[in-house]
Amino acid sequence: MGIKKVGLNRNVEPQTLSEKVFFLDFMKGLKTTIKHLFRKVITVDFPFEVIEPAPRFRGVHGLRNVDGTERDDFDAWVKKLKIKPPEMGETRCIGCKFCQAACPVPEIFVIKTKKLDVPEDHPHHGLKVLDRFDMDLSKCMFCGLCTLACPTICIIHTDIYDLSTYTRRGWVLDKEMLSKIADDFIARRGKEKYDDKSNWPDWQKIWNDNDTARAKAWDNDPPQFGPNYIDQQ
Amino acid sequence: MSWVGLDKLNKLKERFDYVQINESDKGFHSVEVPKENFKDFLKFIKDNKDYQFKMFIDWTIIDHGAKADPRFQGVLILFSPEYKERIIVKTWATEETLPTLTDLWAGAKWAEREAWDMFGIRFEGHENLVRMFMWETYPYHPLRKDFPIQGYEEVELPSLNEEERADQLEGLQNYSRKHTALPTMQDLEITQKKRLPHKKSQIVLNWGPLHPGTHGTIWFLFDMEGEYVQQCDIIIGQLHRGVEKLAENLNVQQIIPYTDRMDYIASMNENHSVCIAAEKLLGIHEKIPPKAKYIRTMLAELSRINSHLLWLGTYALDLGALTMFLYTFREREKIMDIFEGISGARFTINYFRVGGVYADLPYGSLNAIEHFIKDFPTRLSDYETLLTRNRIWLKRNIGVGVITEEEVYSYGLTGAVARASGVPYDLRIIDKYDAYGEVKFDVPVGENGDAYDRYLVRIDEMKQSVRIIQQCIKELRKMSKNDPFFYQPEDKKMKITIDGRGTKLFKGEVYAGADNPRGELGVYIYMPKDGIKPYRFRLRSGAFYNLQIFPKLMIGRPIADAITILSTIDPVVGETDR
Numbered sequence: 001m002g003i004k005k006v007g008l009n010r011n012v013e014p015q016t017l018s019e020k021v022f023f024l025d026f027m028k029g030l031k032t033t034i035k036h037l038f039r040k041v042i043t044v045d046f047p048f049e050v051i052e053p054a055p056r057f058r059g060v061h062g063l064r065n066v067d068g069t070e071r072d073d074f075d076a077w078v079k080k081l082k083i084k085p086p087e088m089g090e091t092r093c094i095g096c097k098f099c100q101a102a103c104p105v106p107e108i109f110v111i112k113t114k115k116l117d118v119p120e121d122h123p124h125h126g127l128k129v130l131d132r133f134d135m136d137l138s139k140c141m142f143c144g145l146c147t148l149a150c151p152t153i154c155i156i157h158t159d160i161y162d163l164s165t166y167t168r169r170g171w172v173l174d175k176e177m178l179s180k181i182a183d184d185f186i187a188r189r190g191k192e193k194y195d196d197k198s199n200w201p202d203w204q205k206i207w208n209d210n211d212t213a214r215a216k217a218w219d220n221d222p223p224q225f226g227p228n229y230i231d232q233q
Numbered sequence: 234m235s236w237v238g239l240d241k242l243n244k245l246k247e248r249f250d251y252v253q254i255n256e257s258d259k260g261f262h263s264v265e266v267p268k269e270n271f272k273d274f275l276k277f278i279k280d281n282k283d284y285q286f287k288m289f290i291d292w293t294i295i296d297h298g299a300k301a302d303p304r305f306q307g308v309l310i311l312f313s314p315e316y317k318e319r320i321i322v323k324t325w326a327t328e329e330t331l332p333t334l335t336d337l338w339a340g341a342k343w344a345e346r347e348a349w350d351m352f353g354i355r356f357e358g359h360e361n362l363v364r365m366f367m368w369e370t371y372p373y374h375p376l377r378k379d380f381p382i383q384g385y386e387e388v389e390l391p392s393l394n395e396e397e398r399a400d401q402l403e404g405l406q407n408y409s410r411k412h413t414a415l416p417t418m419q420d421l422e423i424t425q426k427k428r429l430p431h432k433k434s435q436i437v438l439n440w441g442p443l444h445p446g447t448h449g450t451i452w453f454l455f456d457m458e459g460e461y462v463q464q465c466d467i468i469i470g471q472l473h474r475g476v477e478k479l480a481e482n483l484n485v486q487q488i489i490p491y492t493d494r495m496d497y498i499a500s501m502n503e504n505h506s507v508c509i510a511a512e513k514l515l516g517i518h519e520k521i522p523p524k525a526k527y528i529r530t531m532l533a534e535l536s537r538i539n540s541h542l543l544w545l546g547t548y549a550l551d552l553g554a555l556t557m558f559l560y561t562f563r564e565r566e567k568i569m570d571i572f573e574g575i576s577g578a579r580f581t582i583n584y585f586r587v588g589g590v591y592a593d594l595p596y597g598s599l600n601a602i603e604h605f606i607k608d609f610p611t612r613l614s615d616y617e618t619l620l621t622r623n624r625i626w627l628k629r630n631i632g633v634g635v636i637t638e639e640e641v642y643s644y645g646l647t648g649a650v651a652r653a654s655g656v657p658y659d660l661r662i663i664d665k666y667d668a669y670g671e672v673k674f675d676v677p678v679g680e681n682g683d684a685y686d687r688y689l690v691r692i693d694e695m696k697q698s699v700r701i702i703q704q705c706i707k708e709l710r711k712m713s714k715n716d717p718f719f720y721q722p723e724d725k726k727m728k729i730t731i732d733g734r735g736t737k738l739f740k741g742e743v744y745a746g747a748d749n750p751r752g753e754l755g756v757y758i759y760m761p762k763d764g765i766k767p768y769r770f771r772l773r774s775g776a777f778y779n780l781q782i783f784p785k786l787m788i789g790r791p792i793a794d795a796i797t798i799l800s801t802i803d804p805v806v807g808e809t810d811r
């Protein structure tokens with residue numbers, strides 16, 4: 001570790017006379033630009049060609065439904081919060097509000113549960129279900145803290161990035177909409193992102209390596225992926 | 234650690250009996266001096282050859298709440314380039330005044346204006362104590378503890394949507410028709426007049442706030458005689474969002490996404506500063522798992538390359554070399570792809586956490602980074618062929634905006650701006666945070682301190698970053714996939730979580746930071762007791778203090794040099810305004 005002096009005459013030669021007279025500095029510059037003239041196009045022709053966001057991309061939120069890939073402690077959480085055990089296809093959300101607690105802007109969320117209105121001898125007597133789950137994405141900064149806090153991997157980020165709407169109302173997503181977004185995302189790309197243990201399985205790729213649009217941005221020479229660590233497959 | 238030792242402080246106490254030492258178990262000792270003796274004490278430690286605290290770092294205020302008496306405390310942070318040590322000197326601002334330090338350190342000028350703006354402290358003897366960020370007729374001092382976080386909503390500002398479409402939302406998600414105070418044209422005119430109270434020549438040229446050459450919303454005033462600038466001032470604050478105020482109401486992990494929005498070009502590095510400061514306050518910085526350390530070092534350097542590429546592209550573009558802009562942005566695209574894959578966002582990254590990083594690297598990350606690093610040096614030499622010895626480039630840069638070593642100390646300049654003037658001030662070697670102690674790299678320093686040297690220093694920094702990244706990859710390759718990437722506290726009292734809920738800070742104070750592409754982003758945290766929310770969270774912005782020397786450099790220069798000087802100082806408005 002040391003100190004390296006830089007400066008004209010230190011690591012840069014001043015211009016020589018021949019360079020000055022024959023404009024060699026400009027020639028060299030032009031050579032570089034002409035070299036680039038014969039390279040392939042690297043820009044992506046959006047919207048006809050779209051780069052697929054990375055699996056970890058933090059886009060519009062979704063609320064996942066029960067699909068048999070819950071973590072082992074899911075039932076324990078459901079019991080703890082006195083939620084009606086969800087069936088296949090019902091939301092995973094247990095109304096614990098951890099996401100709201102972790103969020104720097106808690107006003108984004110409106111989360112409410114309600115008691116089930118069933119007779120006393122019904123097995124679900126005294127249990128609750130999720131009633132409302134609204135998110136106002138106009139205030140969201142897509143930091144991802146809510147998804148890290150969720151004990152059931154219910155609230156997730158999807159790869160949707162275009163959120164423009166004509167009114168502010170359009171940014172407020174309710175639980176049906178959020179579930180639909182998540183279902184759609186899981187069907188499309190769930191296999192790239194999740195296994196039944198965590199958000200971060202070690203095979204999760206940095207991005208989809210057969211995406212031709214992204215390859216273009218990498219000068220048509222995209223990196224070949226391999227394991228990071230010594231004991232990774 | 235680069236902090237003044239107790240032995241030196243005790244010697245000071247022997248000499249001046251009014252000095253009071255606040256010891257800290259983490260080693261961040263501070264001294265308290267009465268207001269009457271403050272200036273004498275500072276003169277002594279600045280000039281005495283055993284101390285030589287001649288570099289200005291930061292000068293700010295703590296508000297102890299409306300009930301405390303005295304209520305405000307001044308906090309001065311200094312650095313001794315000779316002994317590589319920092320010191321904190323505090324004094325109480327009785328009657329809401331403090332003596333000005335502008336005669337000792339020129340850098341105090343803006344710091345004092347900021348303190349007046351945010352806390353309403355008057356500095357006796359300051360040459361022109363006007364507001365820093367807010368407009369001149371703004372009635373409040375927002376960082377005072379009794380100012381509510383949402384502000385005073387007193388201006389009617391209905392939105393078009395609500396008017397035309399009756400698009401009312403309910404409850405908390407509703408939008409209030411009331412807005413906090415807004416400046417009118419008249420207010421801005423008053424502000425502008427106050428900034429240049431004595432016009433020297435015929436024309437005052439307004440440059441910005443919305444001009445592509447200003448790289449953000451900075452408003453320059455040039456008092457011009459023909460083509461030459463006689464007097465210059467800068468109005469900033471258009472992007473002021475009060476990050477410090479927001480931070481006082483959040484836990485420390487939640488602050489990190491806000492820092493993304495400060496220096497948005499190098500958000501990785503901004504996150505890094507907050508993590509390091511909080512870890513040092515908790516006393517766990519040394520215990521962070523090595524995997525997290527190497528990942529953070531590697532990505533911080535990648536982010537430095539990213540930031541310098543943007544700087545190079547826009548700088549060359551401003552001086553008329555359009556091709557450079559296209560070339561550097563192509564390379565940036567790849568870096569941002571890597572960031573997107575690893576952290577989930579291209580720009581507002583929020584990947585580092587106090588205690589490590591939030592997730593391990595995804596499959597193929599190291600390959601992608603290696604791929605980029607292999608290719609990058611040839612690209613860099615392309616850039617150099619285009620610029621470094623080009624006669625236009627030389628003519629426009631050499632001898633422009635010369636900063637001397639003394640000015641570096643007195644203005645508190647950091648980053649490449651300081652290093653180009655021959656001051657090897659680099660937190661990476663002074664503090665050796667994260668894995669910087671274990672990797673080999675050189676610190677490039679310039680000789681003349683002109684725009685050309687700043688250019689060469691930044692170019693060389695990119696080469697050094699490549700070296701650092703290579704070494705980090707080599708180390709990471711040796712690790713196991715099961716190695717932890719997040720610190721698990723052994724101490725029962727400590728709680729650190731990845732999502733931030735319940736993350737606690739300990740009583741004490743700390744000043745620490747990281748060497749960012751735009752200078753030192755220091756974080757000063759003051760905690761009177763254990764708690765979740767930081768009581769005072771000061772962000773010492775490198776870009777802010779670096780920009781301060783701009784008016785000085787412009788005096789006597791033609792207006793065309795404004796572009797060169799501004800570009801090589803390279804401020805980013807998100808960070809100057811915070």
Ligand code: SF4
Binds near residue numbers: 146
């Ligand atoms: S992404 Fe961040 S800001 Fe948005 S809802 Fe989640 S925690 Fe809140």
Ligand code: SF4
Binds near residue numbers: 097
């Ligand atoms: S943290 Fe998850 S389970 Fe809890 S309320 Fe939020 S989305 Fe529902």
